[in-house]
Amino acid sequence: MRILTVGAGAAGGWFGARLAQAGQDVTFLVRPDRAAALRERGLRVTGLGEDFTLTPRLVTADALSHPYDLVLLSVKSTALGRAAKDLAPAVGPRTVIVPLLNGMAHLDHLRGHFGAGPVLGGVAKVVTTLNEHGDIVRMAPPSTLITGELDGRASERVEAVRALLTGAGVDSPGTSDVVASMWHKWVFITTLAAVTCLARGAVGEAVAVPGGAGLGPAVLAEGAAVAAAAGHPVPDAELDFTARTVTTPGSPLTPSLYRDLIAGRPTEVEHLFGDLVGRARALAVPTPLLDLATLQLRVHQRRVERHPDGG
Incomplete structure (x- = not known):
C-alpha cells in the first residue's frame, strides 16, 4: 500500500515514521523548507526509549504526480485549505483519506473537496512535540490511531488500514462509531486548551x-x-480520564494550541472553539467558560492577523 503522510510534524511525523520503520511504503508531503531540514538531519524520533533516525522519502506539492492508496492528513486546521488543494493529484478513485485533525468541521471541508467516498473518520492519541531542531519528541506513552467509516459500517478498507497500523506498533482499536470518538477527543482537547489558555499556564x-x-x-x-x-455522550471512563488530566498537581502538560498562543502564533480557535460554541448555541447549551476562552483566543487571533510580524 502506497502511503502519503501530509506533514512531518509531531503527530503525522510520528505515525508516518512508525509505518516507515515497519517497512511500509511511506512518502511525506512537506513544504520545501521542511524538506531541506529533513534531508539534512533525517527524520529523528526520541523520547520514552524511542531513539531512531529515518531517511524519509519526501515530496513537495509541485512534484505530486500520482494517486496514493492511503493519505494520513495531519495538518493544523489553518493549513487545511491549502493542504486539500495540494493533495488533488494524490487522491484517486481508490484513495482513502484518514484525517487526524481535532474537531469536526474538517470533515465537511474534505468531503466538499474530494467527495464523501475517500474520507474516513480519524482520531489520533499521541503526546509528541517538535524540538528546536525539528525532531519528534515523544513525551507520554499513548500511540493510538482510531479510524472508521463515517456511517459506522464495517469495511475492508478500514480493516486494511488498521492492520497496517497494528503491524507498525500503533494501537488501532476497532469502533462502530468513529464520529462519537471524534466528539470525545474534541471535548478532551478543548477542555485542556481552555484550562491552560484561561489560566495562561500549564495544568499544574x-x-x-x-x-x-x-x-x-x-x-x-x-x-x-x-x-x-x-x-x-462522553463515556464515564473518558470523563474521569479528562478530569484527572486537568486537575493533576504539578503537571507540566500544555496542548499545542496553548503553545501557539504563548508564542504569538495563529491558533485553531475557530476550528476547535468557534465551531463548538456555535453548536452549543444551536443546541441551547450554555457554555460560559468555553465562550470566554473563545473570546480571548479570537482577540489574540485578530491581533496576530493585523500584525503578523509581531509588531
Missing part, C-alpha cells in the same frame, strides 16, 4: 492557585453537555 500551574482545581471540571462539564446534546 492552574491547579496550584486558589480556585484553580475547579476550573478543569467546570469546563469539562460544559463540553460534555454539548457532546451529549449532539447525540454523542
Whole structure:
C-alpha cells in the first residue's frame, strides 16, 4: 500500500515514521523548507526509549504526480485549505483519506473537496512535540490511531488500514462509531486548551492557585453537555480520564494550541472553539467558560492577523 503522510510534524511525523520503520511504503508531503531540514538531519524520533533516525522519502506539492492508496492528513486546521488543494493529484478513485485533525468541521471541508467516498473518520492519541531542531519528541506513552467509516459500517478498507497500523506498533482499536470518538477527543482537547489558555499556564500551574482545581471540571462539564446534546455522550471512563488530566498537581502538560498562543502564533480557535460554541448555541447549551476562552483566543487571533510580524 502506497502511503502519503501530509506533514512531518509531531503527530503525522510520528505515525508516518512508525509505518516507515515497519517497512511500509511511506512518502511525506512537506513544504520545501521542511524538506531541506529533513534531508539534512533525517527524520529523528526520541523520547520514552524511542531513539531512531529515518531517511524519509519526501515530496513537495509541485512534484505530486500520482494517486496514493492511503493519505494520513495531519495538518493544523489553518493549513487545511491549502493542504486539500495540494493533495488533488494524490487522491484517486481508490484513495482513502484518514484525517487526524481535532474537531469536526474538517470533515465537511474534505468531503466538499474530494467527495464523501475517500474520507474516513480519524482520531489520533499521541503526546509528541517538535524540538528546536525539528525532531519528534515523544513525551507520554499513548500511540493510538482510531479510524472508521463515517456511517459506522464495517469495511475492508478500514480493516486494511488498521492492520497496517497494528503491524507498525500503533494501537488501532476497532469502533462502530468513529464520529462519537471524534466528539470525545474534541471535548478532551478543548477542555485542556481552555484550562491552560484561561489560566495562561500549564495544568499544574492552574491547579496550584486558589480556585484553580475547579476550573478543569467546570469546563469539562460544559463540553460534555454539548457532546451529549449532539447525540454523542462522553463515556464515564473518558470523563474521569479528562478530569484527572486537568486537575493533576504539578503537571507540566500544555496542548499545542496553548503553545501557539504563548508564542504569538495563529491558533485553531475557530476550528476547535468557534465551531463548538456555535453548536452549543444551536443546541441551547450554555457554555460560559468555553465562550470566554473563545473570546480571548479570537482577540489574540485578530491581533496576530493585523500584525503578523509581531509588531
